[in-house]
Amino acid sequence: MSRRRVTLLGSTGSIGTQGLEVIAAHPDRFEVSALAGGGNIALLAEQAARFRPGVVAAASGSADELRAAVRSALEATGATGATGYEPEVIVGPEAATEVAGRDVDVVLNGITGAIGLRPTLAALRAGATLALANKESLIIGGPLVHDLAGPDQIVPVDSEHSAIAQCLRGGRSGEVRRLVVTASGGPFRGRSRDQLAEVTPSEALAHPNFAMGRVITTNSATLVNKGLEVIEAHLLFDIPFERIDTVVHPQQQIHSMVEFHDGSTIAQMGPPRMLVPIALGLSWPERLEDVDEPCDWTQVQSWDFAPIDDEAFPAVRLARQVGAAGGTHPAVYNAANEVAVDAFHDGALSFVGIVDTVAAVVERHDDARFDAHSVDGVMAADAWARETAAKIVSG
Ligand SMILES: NC(=O)C1=CN([C@@H]2O[C@H](COP(=O)(O)OP(=O)(O)OC[C@H]3O[C@@H](n4cnc5c(N)ncnc54)[C@H](OP(=O)(O)O)[C@@H]3O)[C@@H](O)[C@H]2O)C=CC1
Numbered sequence: 001m002s003r004r005r006v007t008l009l010g011s012t013g014s015i016g017t018q019g020l021e022v023i024a025a026h027p028d029r030f031e032v033s034a035l036a037g038g039g040n041i042a043l044l045a046e047q048a049a050r051f052r053p054g055v056v057a058a059a060s061g062s063a064d065e066l067r068a069a070v071r072s073a074l075e076a077t078g079a080t081g082a083t084g085y086e087p088e089v090i091v092g093p094e095a096a097t098e099v100a101g102r103d104v105d106v107v108l109n110g111i112t113g114a115i116g117l118r119p120t121l122a123a124l125r126a127g128a129t130l131a132l133a134n135k136e137s138l139i140i141g142g143p144l145v146h147d148l149a150g151p152d153q154i155v156p157v158d159s160e161h162s163a164i165a166q167c168l169r170g171g172r173s174g175e176v177r178r179l180v181v182t183a184s185g186g187p188f189r190g191r192s193r194d195q196l197a198e199v200t201p202s203e204a205l206a207h208p209n210f211a212m213g214r215v216i217t218t219n220s221a222t223l224v225n226k227g228l229e230v231i232e233a234h235l236l237f238d239i240p241f242e243r244i245d246t247v248v249h250p251q252q253q254i255h256s257m258v259e260f261h262d263g264s265t266i267a268q269m270g271p272p273r274m275l276v277p278i279a280l281g282l283s284w285p286e287r288l289e290d291v292d293e294p295c296d297w298t299q300v301q302s303w304d305f306a307p308i309d310d311e312a313f314p315a316v317r318l319a320r321q322v323g324a325a326g327g328t329h330p331a332v333y334n335a336a337n338e339v340a341v342d343a344f345h346d347g348a349l350s351f352v353g354i355v356d357t358v359a360a361v362v363e364r365h366d367d368a369r370f371d372a373h374s375v376d377g378v379m380a381a382d383a384w385a386r387e388t389a390a391k392i393v394s395g
């Protein structure tokens with residue numbers, strides 16, 4: 001594999017920082033072309049001083065602030081001036097989109113939320129491989145992404161979809177009977193709807209296995225994450241919803257499975273960490289060496305499996321409905337959820353109120369008003385859903 005130029009969008013987040021860890025461990029394989037963050041200018045500047053990309057981008061702050069932060073981060077490394085490193089700096093809400101398609105072989109999209117859509121489209125348009133963690137952009141931009149993406153241009157980084165892609169490696173997708181997407185069940189696994197009434201934001205942020213950003217961690221607790229992942233699996237692997245199952249597997253050692261039409265099932269296993277899916281996103285179809293520890297088969301252990309409780313956690317059932325309806329339904333589900341998650345953390349909504357709000361917004365949505373085949377149409381549906389969710393939250 002030749003040395004790949006990598007751009008990291010959301011470089012200051014959980015996926016982004018782990019992406020840089022993989023790159024730092026394989027300097028012969030990767031160089032950083034651009035880094036894009038949101039508002040954490042200090043960390044972004046430290047990353048720039050260490051990895052020396054040609055471009056550094058931030059969604060907020062000012063270009064002068066970012067330049068100054070990079071200079072002081074360089075000074076802190078003791079490499080002041082001597083190297084003459086002065087990256088191009090881009091600041092503003094469209095900064096990630098601007099850098100996504102420039103001088104790059106692989107774009108790792110680790111931005112959270114619907115704002116990842118335009119950068120995803122820019123990366124695809126530029127012909128880069130898209131290592132996709134930002135599942136929201138695929139889910140809300142389904143037909144748009146589908147029309148732009150070439151074969152194998154999108155490499156899933158989401159652990160379940162990376163697992164399925166690994167199970168399908170080498171072709172034979174015509175022999176697939178069903179996909180089985182595993183779920184941790186979140187921190188509230190086993191509780192009834194009544195028992196969920198009083199749970200707090202800090203309890204919802206205690207994911208049993210993964211340290212992730214606030215939105216995806218909350219989505220794991222409501223199982224909205226699993227709902228999004230069922231739609232993601234449908235879009236990535238072109239399998240109808242009725243052939244995509246879910247199973248709660250609290251240990252998260254099996255990251256997902258593929259059942260074939262002869263009755264055989266292939267599962268992908270590993271400890272619940274993101275390094276392998278991220279590394280594969282960057283190096284696909286090759287595997288890098290010694291990315292993470294494997295499962296330890298010398299230890300006594302037991303793994304559990306159970307169905308999702310759709311009464312306590314209706315998010316997956318609802319996601320199947322919006323996914324099958326298509327159009328701008330998934331964009332509305334996602335946008336309403338983003339608003340409801342913020343409201344929950346602000347103390348304006350109960351935990352069960354999150355999915356109740358999403359369901360109420362989905363119910364009021366008139367898909368005929370929006371064009372799912374244009375970015376503006378998708379973003380108009382997204383904006384409508386945000387406004388409607390905010391009204392419901394405020395009563
Ligand atoms: N974390 C994980 O293990 C997994 C994550 N994913 C998916 O990956 C994505 C990222 O998740 P995660 O890393 O946990 O989230 P984090 O909240 O940790 O990170 C989000 C990143 O997005 C950046 N960001 C926010 N707004 C913008 C913007 N307008 N332009 C550019 N960057 C922006 C943030 O910057 P800043 O902090 O500087 O404001 C931060 O770097 C999500 O879609 C999630 O569902 C999927 C599977 C696993």
Ligand SMILES: CC(=O)[C@@H](O)[C@H](O)COP(=O)(O)O
Binds near residue numbers: 160183186210219220
């Ligand atoms: C690591 C990853 O891919 C996350 O999406 C994680 O799988 C969350 O797990 P649950 O949503 O099943 O809790």
Ligand SMILES: [Mn+2]
Binds near residue numbers: 158159160229
């Ligand atoms: Mn996942």
